[in-house]
Amino acid sequence: MAEIIIxxxxxxxxxxxxxxxxxIEYYEEDKEYRRREGNIYIGIVKDVINGMQSAxxxxxxxxxxxxxxxxxxxxxxxxxxxxxxxIVINEVAKRNQKLLVQVKKDSNEKKxxxxxxxxxxxxxYIALLxxxxxxxxxQKIEDKKEQDRLIKLVRENLSEGNGAIIxxxxxxxxxxxxxxxxxxxxKWNDIIQTSINPELKEPQLxxxxxxxxxxxxVDLADETIEKITINDKKIKKELExxxxxxxEYKDLQIEIKDQENLLSIYDLEKQIEKIKNRKIWLKCxxxxxxxxxxxxxxxxxxxxxYTGGNQNLEQTVFKVNYEATIEIAKQLRLxxxxxxxxxxxxxxxxxxxxEKIQLLLEEELKSDRSKTQVEGFTKLDLMELTRKHIxxxxx
Numbered sequence: 001m002a003e004i005i006i007x008x009x010x011x012x013x014x015x016x017x018x019x020x021x022x023x024i025e026y027y028e029e030d031k032e033y034r035r036r037e038g039n040i041y042i043g044i045v046k047d048v049i050n051g052m053q054s055a056x057x058x059x060x061x062x063x064x065x066x067x068x069x070x071x072x073x074x075x076x077x078x079x080x081x082x083x084x085x086x087i088v089i090n091e092v093a094k095r096n097q098k099l100l101v102q103v104k105k106d107s108n109e110k111k112x113x114x115x116x117x118x119x120x121x122x123x124x125y126i127a128l129l130x131x132x133x134x135x136x137x138x139q140k141i142e143d144k145k146e147q148d149r150l151i152k153l154v155r156e157n158l159s160e161g162n163g164a165i166i167x168x169x170x171x172x173x174x175x176x177x178x179x180x181x182x183x184x185x186x187k188w189n190d191i192i193q194t195s196i197n198p199e200l201k202e203p204q205l206x207x208x209x210x211x212x213x214x215x216x217x218v219d220l221a222d223e224t225i226e227k228i229t230i231n232d233k234k235i236k237k238e239l240e241x242x243x244x245x246x247x248e249y250k251d252l253q254i255e256i257k258d259q260e261n262l263l264s265i266y267d268l269e270k271q272i273e274k275i276k277n278r279k280i281w282l283k284c285x286x287x288x289x290x291x292x293x294x295x296x297x298x299x300x301x302x303x304x305x306y307t308g309g310n311q312n313l314e315q316t317v318f319k320v321n322y323e324a325t326i327e328i329a330k331q332l333r334l335x336x337x338x339x340x341x342x343x344x345x346x347x348x349x350x351x352x353x354x355e356k357i358q359l360l361l362e363e364e365l366k367s368d369r370s371k372t373q374v375e376g377f378t379k380l381d382l383m384e385l386t387r388k389h390i391x392x393x394x395x
Contacts, residue, residue, distance in 0.1 A: 002019045002226065039103045039208055058203050062107075067114070067117070071104075072089075101116060124218055126154060126170065130162050130188055133161075141171050146171060287302050288331075297341045303316065314350060337387060358383070
């Protein structure tokens with residue numbers, strides 16, 4: 001049984017996703033702050049920086065946003081980042097030019113938002129990619145026949161000039177996908193019509209992305225969320241509206257409790273407290289440490305108290321690395337760790353053991369609704385992967 005608990009207190013909102021009493025995901029938000037990641041704006045180019053192949057774009061926020069040349073040029077292939085090096089930024093971006101952009105990374109105290117003209121408009125079963133012919137399927141859908149069926153279905157129903165990412169929730173669906181395509185394309189057409197209005201002279205927000213609760217419900221549409229418990233009447237009203245608009249949640253219970261500390265349910269406070277710890281102990285007696293920096297997150301695996309008993313050294317090392325892998329996948333989701341992640345496993349001599357650990361990591365990450373990419377072991381025997389934040393935080 002999965003359920004969501006939402007506690008609001010003073011200016012803070014705490015959101016916990018629980019399965020069978022165990023904390024799976026946890027987020028904290030300032031009630032007054034709404035994330036901008038995913039928002040679509042009509043912006044005005046303010047400055048073009050030839051040496052950096054970039055430009056600054058005013059989207060109406062306190063800091064100008066930043067866009068790179070590759071995020072202005074048409075996207076040809078979802079998997080390739082290379083661009084024609086003969087093109088320079090001032091050929092495609094001019095001062096005072098209007099530009100339709102989406103926030104890809106939120107602003108913080110030091111930098112403005114990073115934006116792109118490559119729009120990704122999410123629906124329940126697809127994410128629309130306007131102005132491309134790219135159609136890709138979630139890597140979590142592994143059946144080749146199902147992949148081919150979905151690509152064919154989506155291609156036949158998309159308008160010309162649009163591409164899509166087919167989401168995991170689309171598996172075994174048909175009518176629902178067609179309905180979703182029409183709904184998302186209508187939303188996109190409305191955005192375009194507003195953006196081309198000649199009277200629009202100033203930067204303007206054209207589309208606001210889902211908040212973290214809406215995103216959670218959409219992403220988990222095919223999973224059994226049976227109940228939401230909250231202590232805020234305004235949020236309850238918003239959720240009741242969402243429930244009416246989405247058939248998947250007709251049986252969802254929305255319960256309001258006049259209780260200041262909802263996180264006392266399932267002893268969640270203790271589980272949340274552990275998320276803040278740098279060191280996490282494993283059942284075998286080993287442990288991992290998690291250190292987050294601005295550039296990347298480093299995770300170190302240690303044998304700790306585990307000696308292996310009658311096992312040889314290789315068996316001991318593999319057991320600790322095995323348990324560590326399961327815990328790391330869990331912690332990445334719990335802490336919503338994004339960006340580049342480097343795991344320093346205990347050295348394994350066996351190539352077979354390394355392959356088993358990588359396969360295990362990939363398997364454990366399948367339950368994470370965020371996009372992850374396992375790159376494998378580097379020449380220095382460090383495991384490299386990337387993960388996209390679910391919720392961007394105000395730094």
